[in-house]
Amino acid sequence: MNRCLQLAQLGAGYVAPNPMVGAVLLYNDTIIGEGYHQKYGEAHAEVNCINSVAEEHKQLIPLSKLYVSLEPCAHYGKTGPCAHLIVQHKIPEVVIACRDSFEKVNGHGVQHLKDAGIKVTEGVLEKEALDLNKRFFTFHEKKRPYIILKWAQTNDLFIANTGFEKLAISNEYTNRFTHRLRAEAAAIIVGTNTARYDNPSLTVRNWPGKNPLRIIIDKQLSLSPNLAFNKQDISTVILNFLREEHSGNIQFFKLNEKDSIPDQLMKFLFEKNINSLIVEGGTQLLQSFIDLALWDEAMVITNSKFETGTGISAPVLTEGKLFQHFNILSDRIEIFKNLKQ
Numbered sequence: 001m002n003r004c005l006q007l008a009q010l011g012a013g014y015v016a017p018n019p020m021v022g023a024v025l026l027y028n029d030t031i032i033g034e035g036y037h038q039k040y041g042e043a044h045a046e047v048n049c050i051n052s053v054a055e056e057h058k059q060l061i062p063l064s065k066l067y068v069s070l071e072p073c074a075h076y077g078k079t080g081p082c083a084h085l086i087v088q089h090k091i092p093e094v095v096i097a098c099r100d101s102f103e104k105v106n107g108h109g110v111q112h113l114k115d116a117g118i119k120v121t122e123g124v125l126e127k128e129a130l131d132l133n134k135r136f137f138t139f140h141e142k143k144r145p146y147i148i149l150k151w152a153q154t155n156d157l158f159i160a161n162t163g164f165e166k167l168a169i170s171n172e173y174t175n176r177f178t179h180r181l182r183a184e185a186a187a188i189i190v191g192t193n194t195a196r197y198d199n200p201s202l203t204v205r206n207w208p209g210k211n212p213l214r215i216i217i218d219k220q221l222s223l224s225p226n227l228a229f230n231k232q233d234i235s236t237v238i239l240n241f242l243r244e245e246h247s248g249n250i251q252f253f254k255l256n257e258k259d260s261i262p263d264q265l266m267k268f269l270f271e272k273n274i275n276s277l278i279v280e281g282g283t284q285l286l287q288s289f290i291d292l293a294l295w296d297e298a299m300v301i302t303n304s305k306f307e308t309g310t311g312i313s314a315p316v317l318t319e320g321k322l323f324q325h326f327n328i329l330s331d332r333i334e335i336f337k338n339l340k341q
């Protein structure tokens with residue numbers, strides 16, 4: 001099952017809004033096939049695994065055990081149901097890490113296998129498998145994307161200089177790590193001041209992968225058309241109070257003025273099938289998500305060798321349990337989880 005999870009991870013950034021899934025076919029403790037879901041809309045892990053079996057081993061398939069990191073699907077989506085494929089190949093035993101909470105699958109895949117007389121074992125490395133697909137599960141269970149708050153702060157807890165002057169806080173190795181986070185996200189959002197003064201491109205540059213959907217708050221459409229997010233050929237959403245329209249890659253999404261922006265954004269992203277979001281700053285935007293307890297994970301980067309004495313204060317995380325921490329040179333990376341979610 002560990003191998004299934006390793007394989008599944010290779011689909012990171014390419015399969016959303018589908019889950020990452022890996023599968024391994026074992027004959028007498030020897031792997032005769034393996035595969036993973038490589039790209040959204042393309043073959044599932046089980047299909048790639050069965051197709052990978054060498055011609056001379058094909059007759060062993062009905063004598064083998066299939067390990068798969070997620071319950072096989074039982075519905076017709078962009079591809080046929082994997083539970084049916086397993087039955088067709090007469091695989092006698094299936095080991096599953098976790099169930100698929102997507103309502104069209106949840107339990108139906110397991111039931112289909114059992115009805116065909118297949119021995120099914122569930123819950124092997126379940127915690128790891130649930131964590132691997134935290135974006136997918138959160139999306140289906142909470143009807144909103146998995147939310148990661150991310151910011152870098154000086155050792156004295158500032159995120160920018162006074163006057164919105166940008167600070168390069170984290171080092172180039174940490175930046176690779178954060179670009180990997182971007183490559184694995186479906187969307188990324190910044191507030192108006194960050195767009196105006198930092199002029200970020202919000203693209204993936206220091207890691208291979210796809211660019212997330214960029215989201216900017218610009219209520220009165222006051223930001224300059226010359227800013228980076230307007231220029232590049234990447235899908236971008238501008239949340240505003242004035243206009244609802246598409247113009248090339250840019251979607252202007254009109255908000256109402258009475259409900260909170262994070263709440264309206266959640267509904268919009270769920271309908272758009274966006275299953276993960278990075279909130280990249282600045283402080284006002286991050287704090288609004290914290291105050292609503294609307295986040296799942298927070299990545300806080302603190303450069304222990306950098307102090308400014310003054311500036312724009314970093315957000316304050318009021319809840320959250322430290323889940324993981326490590327250092328990259330003088331940057332301390334802390335990952336918190338919101339246990340209230």
Ligand SMILES: NC(=O)c1ccc[n+]([C@@H]2O[C@H](COP(=O)([O-])OP(=O)(O)OC[C@H]3O[C@@H](n4cnc5c(N)ncnc54)[C@H](OP(=O)(O)O)[C@@H]3O)[C@@H](O)[C@H]2O)c1
Binds near residue numbers: 219
């Ligand atoms: N170190 C880091 O990791 C990092 C990351 C990003 C940015 N920054 C720094 O952060 C600084 C800007 O921070 P900031 O706190 O002033 O700005 P911000 O959050 O980028 O932008 C604040 C503005 O965005 C709108 N906004 C944000 N959240 C909103 C919400 N929940 N509901 C409604 N409107 C919302 C408001 O616009 P209106 O004024 O139109 O109402 C608000 O004034 C920049 O100088 C940048 O360098 C640092």
